[in-house]
Amino acid sequence: MSEISQYTESLHEECGVFGMYDKTGETDMVSAVYSALYALQHRGQESCGIALNVDGVLSGYRDLGLVSEVFTKRVLEELPRGAKMATGHVRYATAGQRSRSNAQPMVLHHCKGAMAVCHNGNLVNAPKLRRKLEMSGSIFHGTSDTEVIAYLLTQNRLLTPNIEMAVSRTMDDIEGAYSLVIMTHTKLIAARDPNGFRPLCIGELPDGNGYAFASESCALDAVGAKFVRDVRPGEIVIADRNGLRTMEDHCGAAPHTMCVFEYIYFARPDSVIEGTxxxxxxxxxxxxxxxxxxxxxxxxxxxxxxxxxxxxxxxxxxxxxxxxxxxxxxxxxxxxxxxxxxxxxxxxxxxxxxxxxxxxxxxxxxxxxxxxxxxxxxxxxxxxxxxxxxxxxxxxxxxxxxxxxxxxxxxxxxxxxxxxxxxxxxxxxxxxxxxxxxxxxxxxxxxxxxxxxxxxxxxxxGKYPVAPPTETMDIVYDKPLSQSKTNKKL
The missing domain is CATH 3.40.50.2020 (Rossmann fold)
Incomplete structure (x- = not known):
């Protein structure tokens, strides 16, 4: 939360997610994601980040601040070129504290590779899941529910043949609102909760050379991608060298109940959401x-x-x-x-x-x-x-x-x-x-x-499509995390 917003009554945006896959490798991913995050800046002004996939190696940068503040000319020049995949995120905290450790994309390295996770939404069962993960040995570095999702994904990846199955298994456990963009060394994945609380859409790059996922279509416009359709509630969409495919195991598991404030307040006027x-x-x-x-x-x-x-x-x-x-x-x-x-x-x-x-x-x-x-x-x-x-x-x-x-x-x-x-x-x-x-x-x-x-x-x-939480993430930590700006590399 910025200093001025402490004294105003306005609603605040949640987060914005973005991901791009270009099978040709000809797109300047740094510039593309930077442009997309600028287009999504209205969805979160607290922190932002970019993660890049260069020949299967994930790296990037994240910090507190606006896109223009975090990604200075020096930072942009230092980011690696040649990426075929990238993700980006702008954040406003609705769960977890204002700390660099909660900035996204969150990059995790595990025995089957690495992944970058971007999340827009809020889990109602995050405290319960976090305690369970901590009891099994997980060590948390931040206080957001995105880290809960990330740890569940890494655990489920060990139990499943591929990352999309791990995403599906994770969706069996998490409850509430989530629009996800997940990048591994070979795939870019988008997933939306069965209620479709938060928007998420698919775009196609020129000449069919790849795909992009974004919270709003205005970000697709910013990178020259053609809007294809919205990710359906409960759907998992996978982009890789073989093209685009989907999993619908969770589709239809709940009524479609998108947050009406996407239309009233949150989204940019030029975005198209659910056909409107x-x-x-x-x-x-x-x-x-x-x-x-x-x-x-x-x-x-x-x-x-x-x-x-x-x-x-x-x-x-x-x-x-x-x-x-x-x-x-x-x-x-x-x-x-x-x-x-x-x-x-x-x-x-x-x-x-x-x-x-x-x-x-x-x-x-x-x-x-x-x-x-x-x-x-x-x-x-x-x-x-x-x-x-x-x-x-x-x-x-x-x-x-x-x-x-x-x-x-x-x-x-x-x-x-x-x-x-x-x-x-x-x-x-x-x-x-x-x-x-x-x-x-x-x-x-x-x-x-x-x-x-x-x-x-x-x-x-007061009538919610998903049962409200009985506890908040505040109970799982005793004091605010340090907001040190050291060790800024992902």
Whole structure:
């Protein structure tokens, strides 16, 4: 978590995974994965890494920071060339501490070779599995559930004829959300949990010379790969010198329940997930909001950035003109330190500034993606009031958060959620808007316009497709690990 995010109420992304296999060896893998991670940077700004496979030897680099901070010119020049396979990862911690030891890809060497593991999601049974692994002799160096997956893979590799069978056997044991990209000395593998909580897609390189796997299709675009399809929930996809093949042993084992916030907030607007463009899904959310919560107003504006598309949809459906109401400062660094309460209170002013000519004297519809704690919402509405808005009608393109998430999103405990214990009318009063309207559960389940994808709505309803954990990873270690920056090689 960056310093500035400690004092905001926004949701945080989970992780982004990427992998590429080029049978010709002509692709500059370092540049390709670097570009892909840049495209996925929105999914995690805490740490990142690249692992490369050069003639069966796995190596790479990982550290805390943004892609541009970690992969400086010097680091990029020192990475080996000639790789036919590579993986990459950007991380935001939802399980495990902020430590370099938890950065990915995680590379493990064992008696049958080596593997690099990238994971997006959150296991609900990670503490139980970790204790079992420790009792059998496994020594953990970090605190993330990705390391649990990695150790299970190495153990199962000893018991199975190939890595894909080890992945299948590991999927028998792990529960919760996981989209995986795994690289060995000869294969690149993608796997998705049977519920399909997190997205994962397949791309084809030009002239059919290889394949790529990515959390979002925007990363495929960044490397010139053609989108083929999504990895199906429960599916294992293997790319090697023989082409592409799949295993479907776990397909259909559970209903498809992707996290609906991939459409509402997490994914990039230009990505296509489960057949639906994220931009179109957000426009649809705005249209639904206008149908459910109409109001007489002069202008519709969005809260940057994830509220902009929904605001446009609201304007299209309602006939109220769309306007640009805020300018977002894109140069507020991750290390911006807010030492005093006064600085924390003014942080929203540094990140956002209202455009007076758009809102002064007008009845404003403000569209946002969510209200978590309510503090940032109140400050944002206050900015509009101070800029002269006559009325502020707040519209949210998701239902109220009333429950935590256990599948890779850092929605906090119920005690920190404004929707827990407050009615919509009370929340409206607390954040200072004239009226408040949330998107309904019925309409949020209809955002996949071109797909029959189902959704997890546990954070709204408290009804989860997988049983929530009874314990957290916090219980398996006593104190934070060192965040030393020594020994940075994988």
């Amino acid at each position: 463009c994220v931009h179109e899904a957000r426009l649809q959310a705005g249209r639904f909001l206008a149908q459910e919560h109409p109001v007489e107003a002069d202008v519709v504006i969005g809260a940057p950035d994830s509220g902009l598309d929904a605001a446009l949809g609201y304007a299209q459906e309602s006939g109220i003109p769309y306007g640009v109401g805020f300018i977002k400062n894109k140069y507020v660094g991750r290390t911006f330190i807010q030492g005093s309460q006064a600085q924390r209170e003014s942080s929203v002013r540094i990140k956002l500034n209202a455009i007076t000519s758009t809102v002064k004297g007008k009845r404003v519809v403000l569209v946002d993606d969510s209200i978590v704690r309510g503090t940032t919402s109140a400050r944002t509405i206050r900015l509009l009031r101070e800029a002269g808005a006559a009325e502020v009608h707040y519209r949210i393109s998701a239902p109220p958060f009333a429950h935590p998430c256990y599948f890779g999103t850092d929605i906090p405990d119920e005690k920190d959620l404004i929707a827990t214990g407050h009615t919509v009318e009370e929340i409206n009063e607390l954040v200072g808007s004239d009226t408040l309207g949330y998107l309904s559960i019925e309409h949020v389940q209809q955002l996949a316009i071109h797909s029959k994808c189902g959704f997890c709505t546990g954070c709204f309803t």
